[in-house]
Amino acid sequence: MVERAFRLLDVLSESEDGLTLSDLARLLGMSKGSMHGLLKTLENNGVIELSEDRRYTLGPHIYDLAQSYARRAGLRRFALPAMRRLAASIGETALLGRVESECTRVIECVQDESESPILHITAHRGTRIHLLAAATGPLILASWPRSQREAFLLSHELPRFTEHSLTDPEQYLAAVEAAARGGVSMDHEQYLVGVNAVAVPIDGPGATLAALLWIVGFASHFDEEAMQSAARQMRAEAEQISRALGAPQRSF
Numbered sequence: 524m525v526e527r528a529f530r531l532l533d534v535l536s537e538s539e540d541g542l543t544l545s546d547l548a549r550l551l552g553m554s555k556g557s558m559h560g561l562l563k564t565l566e567n568n569g570v571i572e573l574s575e576d577r578r579y580t581l582g583p584h585i586y587d588l589a590q591s592y593a594r595r596a597g598l599r600r601f602a603l604p605a606m607r608r609l610a611a612s613i614g615e616t617a618l619l620g621r622v623e624s625e626c627t628r629v630i631e632c633v634q635d636e637s638e639s640p641i642l643h644i645t646a647h648r649g650t651r652i653h654l655l656a657a658a659t660g661p662l663i664l665a666s667w668p669r670s671q672r673e674a675f676l677l678s679h680e681l682p683r684f685t686e687h688s689l690t691d692p693e694q695y696l697a698a699v700e701a702a703a704r705g706g707v708s709m710d711h712e713q714y715l716v717g718v719n720a721v722a723v724p725i726d727g728p729g730a731t732l733a734a735l736l737w738i739v740g741f742a743s744h745f746d747e748e749a750m751q752s753a754a755r756q757m758r759a760e761a762e763q764i765s766r767a768l769g770a771p772q773r774s775f
Contacts (some may be wrong), residue, residue: 524561527551531547531561531565531571532585534547534551535547535579535581541574541578541579542578542579543578543579544558544559565582566582570584571585598619598725598734598764598768599619601768602736605760605761605763606619606736607633608760609738610633610634610636611637613635613738613749614635614637614639615635615745615753616633616635616644616739617632617633617634617736617737617738618632618633618736618737618738619632619734619735620734622654622663622732625654626651627651627652627654627656627735628651629649629650630648632646632647641744644739644740653682653714655681655695656710656714657688657709657711657713658709658710658714658737659722659737660695660708661695661698661699661701662722662723662724662732663732663735664676665699665700665724666731666732672699673696676696676699684714685713685715685716687711689713706724707722708721709722709750717741717742717743719739719740719741719746720739720740721737721753722736722738723735723736723758724761724765725764725768726765726768726770727765730770730771731770733768736757736760736761736764737757
């Protein structure tokens with residue numbers, strides 16, 4: 524049945540005016556009864572829709588899925604060259620992540636490929652980062668309305684990842700406000716002992732948060748000066764990626 528559903532969608536995608544139940548049953552070699560059941564299931568899920576003249580066309584959910592795929596493919600296409608430039612220039616690991624309901628999920632990881640003897644951090648695709656991780660968390664909350672971020676911080680206990688973690692809601696909120704103003708967030712061993720990180724947002728159409736770009740390195744060599752330099756480069760790269768994805772230019 525799944526194969527038939529995809530065949531049906533292929534047929535509809537080639538039709539400009541839509542097709543009737545009889546047309547589809549004939550083209551797919553199915554009985555009208557079986558076709559009607561399949562059409563009803565797809566229609567109920569917004570995959571297809573029925574016009575007033577009883578013709579079926581692709582529905583809005585198909586377009587939502589297509590746009591989601593295009594954004595994801597475009598994100599990787601535009602972000603990867605920037606990540607390689609950043610990793611080579613800064614000498615640390617660049618990560619790209621998507622925000623999910625309860626975490627940030629790593630979707631790309633690029634390491635410095637030079638022959639430097641310095642150890643580097645790595646992360647596998649699919650790695651889950653806590654929603655309130657010190658570098659990325661403030662940027663996520665900065666993308667929310669002020670009332671939502673304040674309510675969230677007052678109703679959730681802030682985790683203590685290390686002795687440097689911000690566990691006071693007012694202090695964390697101040698970090699969120701700073702991230703909102705400056706478009707960058709920094710982590711000084713607040714998420715992992717001995718590890719520093721810098722993160723910047725990547726925007727999509729409508730100034731929505733499309734992804735997060737961050738650099739991680741061991742605190743022994745990725746120090747404050749290196750982090751500030753990285754932040755300047757990352758903001759420039761993130762701005763270019765965001766514009767390529769159709770986002771308006773940020774003003775800080």
